[in-house]
Amino acid sequence: MFELKPISGSGIPGALEKAERYRLLNEPDAAESICLDVLDLDPANQEALVMLLLTRTDQFAGAHGASEAAAKEVLPRLESAYDRSYYAGLIAERRGKALLGANWPGSQPMAWHCFREAMDWYDKATGLRAAGNDEALLRWNTCARVLNAHPHLEPRGEVEYQPTLDD
Secondary structure, three states: OOOOOOOOHHHHHHHHHHHHHHHHOOOHHHHHHHHHHHHHHOOOOHHHHHHHHHHHHHOOOOOOOOOHHHHHOOHHHOOOHHHHHHHHHHHHHHHHHHHHOOOOOOHHHHHHHHHHHHHHHHHHHHHHOOOOOOHHHHHHHHHHHHHHHOOOOOOOOOOOOOOOOOO
């Protein structure tokens, strides 16, 4: 096992800039590693926690997609109730988008549920927002447009049992 090398406190701002750059270059695993280095030094760093959550959601649709649980484990560490609600919505929305692109049985109803869950979280965040902060409303509208554009998405209903073999 290799022992990780700690970064310096004065290097945190530059490290977070690099993490953002790696996210933009579609290298979320590198960005996640940087966030973990920052959080080893400053466990309550809100910018690093948000970036960590985002890097984990960036990986939802990848070949080695991150788990929803890995992203959700960051939520309790966010200080504001607004951030916890808003980013819970973002996790659900991004999971829904990943499922929308998936091609396996049950992914479409699961995507619908994820988008609806996101909309519920965004509604909650809207009630907690600061004046002039419309980001939760904008995300809610994005989810609504996705659902409107994909009318085949619907919740999983009760499926009636249909025997496949004649008795």
